[in-house]
Amino acid sequence: MDTTHQSAPDAAEPAAASRRWAAIQPWITLLARLGLAAVLAYAAVSKLPPALSVQSVEAYQLFSPELSRLIGFTLPLLEFALALLLFMGLATRYVGAASGLLMVVFIAGIVSAWARGLNIDCGCFGTGGPVAEGETRYGLDIARDLGFLALAAIVTIWPRSPLALDRLFGLYR
Amino acid sequence: MGKAAREASRERLRQEREQAKKRAARNRVLGVVGAALAVVLVVVGGGYLFFAQQSAQEQAFADRYEQLPAQTLQEDGSVVLAKEGVKAPVVEVYADFQCPACKQFETASGPTLQQLASEGKAIVHYRPVSIFAQAQEPLSANSLRAAAAARAAADHGKFVQYNDLLFENQPPEGTQGFATGDLKEWGGEVGIDDPAFAQRVEAESKVVDTFTGEYLPRLTSAAQQELSGAEIKEMGLSGLMEWGDDNGVDSSFLQDTYVQEVIDATGAVKDRYSSGANAFNGTPSVYVNGGKMGDAAFSGDGVRDAVERAEPGKVSTEPLAAGAGATADASPEPDVSP
Missing domain, CATH: 3.40.30.10 (Glutaredoxin)
Structure with missing residues (x-):
């Protein structure tokens, strides 16, 4: 995977802009990385205890009880593991991609609940489950997840950042 | 060795070096991704076992009282x-x-x-x-x-x-x-x-x-x-x-x-x-x-x-009148004397 930033050699103007970008980018990625880590860690912790997390998954009416239970148990753990990796900066690009993929799955879930006319809380943070009609906020939830998806995209496209374990292994220096 | 042969061998060496570099880079990525996967596996697997055990205990605790009388x-x-x-x-x-x-x-x-x-x-x-x-x-x-x-x-x-x-x-x-x-x-x-x-x-x-x-x-x-x-x-x-x-x-x-x-x-x-x-x-x-x-x-x-x-005995207190929230009239014959 090539991570060095190729600058256009033709004009002096773009070259300077590109140098400036090369200096700023690692800090932008660091912010995105830690921001996404915080979001995921908070999402994981707020879903616990697992019984409540299972309840949130069941509200989507997409899976069998057994599968809902499995997802309810492992989803907060997966979020926490991704948060941990983003925080440490290990395999940054791939973890960023995985986080982005997770956001896409979440958005798909919310869209499906919306399309089926369910009245549920998305259970993104804290406990989900049925809510009163007119109390749903799918649009807002999707917009928020798109924001997190953007953070994940930044981390995936420009994985180079300071304070990352990857650097110890010679990656994204 | 002719000039052409030298050129060719130099080119081959250059290619080999290039390939070795690519291999090393790929190995680094594989290593780091492997380490990350290991972290995910430990957190998710370990956490799952912990949650599953915890919920089994809770279930056992809940079941323990299933047979309980009034x-x-x-x-x-x-x-x-x-x-x-x-x-x-x-x-x-x-x-x-x-x-x-x-x-x-x-x-x-x-x-x-x-x-x-x-x-x-x-x-x-x-x-x-x-x-x-x-x-x-x-x-x-x-x-x-x-x-x-x-x-x-x-x-x-x-x-x-x-x-x-x-x-x-x-x-x-x-x-x-x-x-x-x-x-x-x-x-x-x-x-x-x-x-x-x-x-x-x-x-x-x-x-x-x-x-x-x-x-x-x-x-x-x-x-x-x-x-x-x-x-x-x-x-x-x-x-x-x-x-x-x-x-x-x-x-x-x-x-x-x-x-x-x-x-x-x-x-x-x-x-x-x-x-x-x-x-x-x-x-x-x-x-x-x-x-x-x-x-x-x-x-x-x-x-x-x-x-x-022991022989059958008598409870020495009276049940509290109904309406106090407890399961009503399930007690055996009360006896006032202590």
Whole structure:
């Protein structure tokens, strides 16, 4: 995977802009990385205890009880593991991609609940489950997840950042 | 070697170097991704095992009480656990939630007692007391808070479950424990979702604070000025409180509280079993048809043996009139005489 930033050699103007970008980018990625880590860690912790997390998954009416239970148990753990990796900066690009993929799955879930006319809380943070009609906020939830998806995209496209374990292994220096 | 050959070999070397570099880069990526996958596996796998085990335990805890017969709240705040209309020996259990020996008794014999009750072989009469009410803080407040909360749980028909949970979480002697927040939370754990429970626990805990923080020190110092140590001891807490009411230390803040109820229950057992081999002189005290059990009480088999040898007996208290929240009219024939 090539991570060095190729600058256009033709004009002096773009070259300077590109140098400036090369200096700023690692800090932008660091912010995105830690921001996404915080979001995921908070999402994981707020879903616990697992019984409540299972309840949130069941509200989507997409899976069998057994599968809902499995997802309810492992989803907060997966979020926490991704948060941990983003925080440490290990395999940054791939973890960023995985986080982005997770956001896409979440958005798909919310869209499906919306399309089926369910009245549920998305259970993104804290406990989900049925809510009163007119109390749903799918649009807002999707917009928020798109924001997190953007953070994940930044981390995936420009994985180079300071304070990352990857650097110890010679990656994204 | 010709010039062309040299060129070719140089080119080959360059390509090989290039490939080695690419391989090294790929290995680095694979290594890091592998490490990341290992982290995910450990967190998700380990966490899953932990959650699964935890939920299995919770399920086992919930199932444990499936066979439990009716719990009938009595007028004095005690609870009778027995199958409806059953004729069986009566096992009275006097315990203080803060007493370590009571915890040992509950651990060793509690499940057997519940089983005997569910088999219809025993009528188990739980009679919580507070022998630590006058002890040093935090012993006294712990003991009273827990007893009052257990009484509140009895209002919702969950005394036995709550009793077990209290002993499971007994604080070590001399440390703060049975915090109001915990007591409320445990209510939810045993399946009480009525907010009245939490409100009652909150109110009783405030009464306990007043009791141990203001009332008891005032009562004790007033009594010490007028009475001898032997006299105070002889009176017991209930007697001392009566003396206080006649001598300007007002106990009316305790009226209609569960704190008062457990203090009364503690005074009553000292009168009920006042002398001889059956004398009540500490907790836990276990009586089968009014006869005190010795160390055999501390084993499930010991309790089972004693119950199997005994004749059917009579419960010495009356069930509390319906409407108080407990499971109604499931108790065997009451007998007023102690």
